[in-house]
Amino acid sequence: MKLTLHIWRQRSTSEKGRMVSYEMADANEHMSFLEMLDVLNEQLIGRGDDPVAFDHDCREGICGSCGFMINGIAHGPRSGTTICQLHMRHFKNGDELWLEPWRATAFPIVKDLAVNRSAFDRIIQAGGYITTPTGNAIDGNAIAIPKEDSERAMDAAACIGCGACVAACPNASASLFTGAKISHLGLLPQGQPERNGRALRMVQIAQEETFGNCTNIGECEAVCPKNISLEVIARMNRDFLRGSFLWRSGSGGDGG
Amino acid sequence: MRLDSKTPSGPVEKRWDNCKFENKLVNPANKRKYSVIVVGSGLAGGSAAATLAELGYNVKCFCFQDTPRRAHSIAAQGGINAAKNYQNDGDSIYRLFYDTVKGGDFRARESNVYRLAQISVNIVDQCVAQGVPFAREYGGTLANRSFGGAQVSRTFYARGQTGQQLLLGAYSALSRQIGEGRVEMHPRTEMLDLIVIDGKARGIVSRNLISGQIEIHLADAVVLGTGGYGNVFYLSTNAKGSNATAIWRAHKRGALFANPCYTQIHPTCIPVSGDYQSKLTLMSESLRNDGRIWVPLNKGDKRVPDQIPESERDYYLERRYPSFGNLVPRDVASRNAKNCCDEGRGVGETGLGVYLDFAESIQRLGQHVVRERYGNLFEMYERITGEDPYKVPMRIYPAIHYTMGGLWVDYQLQSTIPGLFVIGEANFSDHGANRLGASALMQGLADGYFILPYTLGNYLASNKLEKVSTDHPDCKQALExxxxxxxxxxxxxxxxxxxxxxxxxxxxxxxxxxxxxxxxxxxxxxxxxxxxxxxxxxxxxxxxxxxxxxxxxxxxxxxxxxxxxxxxxxxxxxxxxxxxxxxxxxxxxxxxxxxxxxxxxxSYVAAWEWKGPNQAQELVKEPLNFEYVHPSQRSYK
Known part of the structure; x- marks a missing residue:
């Protein structure tokens, strides 16, 4: 299979980037997309060129490292699939593909297709946890959790933090990511004591990190490789509103 | 060199309690005067960094990934063992201990394994408290599944993403500490060397992977939770970035490396498809609960699977091991698959594969139940191979997955370099020559949440650590x-x-x-x-x-x-x-x-001492004693 690849090349955060075209003659349908890029990189190194930088690690769709745009779609054409699990059988001989990094002010480009997503970490640091220091937990079966609640929490907790939602959103909103964590913890009894403050702080930090607001476009859900539902954004908004009324700073508890 | 395992005295069930009591403590007000470096942010490193910071130590944590949430623990699928006996099926701490010593083929330290089994119950409680969405029964209690090498159901799981959920739990605890300023996080940073001053580990040399800057970080102790070395094999189920650099360079600074040849081949991976292949993908071993493994009875039978009648199939694990069947331990399952393929009975284009067939389970339980249990694994298989496992049997083949060997540590998880502690897969301690399924997550979290925080305190309280600066000749030498x-x-x-x-x-x-x-x-x-x-x-x-x-x-x-x-x-x-x-x-x-x-x-641990580049390493033996589980020929028949 022969392909033409147009790839965004940018040496560092501060330098200007540009699209560079490559002919890829040695792709085959069993390769994953990243394996196809490995082959390209081996060729580039062989001829003394700089290989294309892209983040990747587990290559089984769970670590969330990989991700870039293929022809304008985050993670490429197959729904519910990260780029590392996208196989070349979904492309055909002669295809022309444009590869670009996630584009958002909050995700500065590191090099080529690799971006800095540490803003996501700071959103979690603002409240994406349950305060429970090691060592004082009660028995795991002491709180019964309805199966449906646990399943729904798991649906939201499946987020891999890849950033596709931000890249796909015209507002570069991190609402799907933030809402997923707020929903995961908010659906469980263990997450109730900090529910209000958590939503307030996480949403506020997302704004400070220059992510945009949600305007219900739904592109995020369409590209999410873990099929996180837009419903988590509704839950985020509800918890944010609830928190705005009930949470008192310095009250010691979480109000409500 | 003589190895002292520092195993505490007394009956096995009291040893950890005795050890904790005998260990010296650091006064709460003094903890903030100490600094600790943790390299790695997976289940072991992440949980250790968070817990040490909660206790009040100043922690610096390093990972090569762009965020601590991506450590390779995230890819563990099947589950985590805990001797809760929630299922009333005869489980106990002693049975988990027994199974692990036996499963490790009598090449692990009894005291360490017993401690692991004891702590297993606390881990699950801690994770539930953090909000890990474990699978539940309709009544709201925790669900369990069984796993290879065990005859009880003691494995807790979150669909096929248990490692992800446990890691996100540790990451959330770590994030809280980072947010509160108690952990200084260094993502996209790699450890290049260990700094040893006056015989004690005092810091690391690191490289910032974005700027390329090489620098020194000093502390009162160093903890390595950097995972295993399966990527020696190039094709493995490890992440592409998983590497042995931190433990290997510590080894070259004097830490003994134990049992390097103990590597685990996982029986259920997707077979290799071509020479461009960059890694192998594991299908959770839990699939063996409901899938039946078989190959054609006759050599060279190239018919598609549904054309092969029952009478011409060989369910070789069920045939050879009637009491464990498809749930024999990993090493046994892997070797049998290899033997079938060596005999020319392998399936698929390359002949390097065996079938894992769900037809009977789908008939017995209904497709919806199978989907609920393994849906995401089936999807993953379909994404990679283009075949639908609800309709045709999966093809699987063994692949390297885990390394039981690692840096030698004593009962306190301290290496042969004082002040260098090694936790999780990076050490050699608990699995002997073979690890049982769902025990890696257990060990990583036991080390990080519940063992290291005690033993590290003992080291700090018992040693007078002089201040060191980056001007020290040993620092300059390492940097250079x-x-x-x-x-x-x-x-x-x-x-x-x-x-x-x-x-x-x-x-x-x-x-x-x-x-x-x-x-x-x-x-x-x-x-x-x-x-x-x-x-x-x-x-x-x-x-x-x-x-x-x-x-x-x-x-x-x-x-x-x-x-x-x-x-x-x-x-x-x-x-x-x-x-x-x-x-x-x-x-x-x-x-x-x-x-x-x-x-x-x-019956010993083989620990190797570095003697310089291109020099033969020297073997140091730590004899193993079995007072409780007496070595016998392992039988799963």
């Missing part, structure tokens, strides 16, 4: 060495890429130090690996420069270490003239092809 070695790699400018060396190394190790080993093959590998290493240092081509984001350079440094470690694995395997667990020497087997141990001569 790291930057020279980086420049050396870039200056070679040869003809072959790093990956081509790595693939070749992987093939040598897989062929000679993989699922089955022979003295002859190992001796051959011991010629090939040093020759390849020599070629690497004269003919590798590394792209780019030192002071930039350079993934080619990162890989080169890691492969340089694998080229040394691979040789040690072969030496260790050659020295161990017996078969045990994941180490199967063809010369040593029972008449029916099972591993044949030699307890008289080999």
């Amino acid at each position: 060495q790291a930057s020279v070695s980086t420049k050396k790699l870039l200056a070679i400018n040869g003809k072959r890429t790093v990956d081509s060396f790595h693939r070749e190394l992987g093939k040598i190790i897989w062929d000679h130090c993989g699922m089955a080993r022979t003295g002859e093959g190992l001796r051959e590998a011991l010629q090939q690996v040093p020759a390849l290493r020599q070629e690497f240092w004269s003919n590798v081509k590394v792209a780019g420069g030192p002071e930039e984001f350079n993934q080619s350079l990162e890989k080169a440094g890691r492969v340089a270490d694998f080229l040394e470690l691979g040789e040690l694995m072969c030496r260790d395997a050659l020295e161990r003239n017996e078969s045990c667990g994941g180490h199967f020497r063809e010369e040593y087997q029972t008449p029916d092809g099972e591993a044949l141990r030699n307890d008289e001569e080999y």
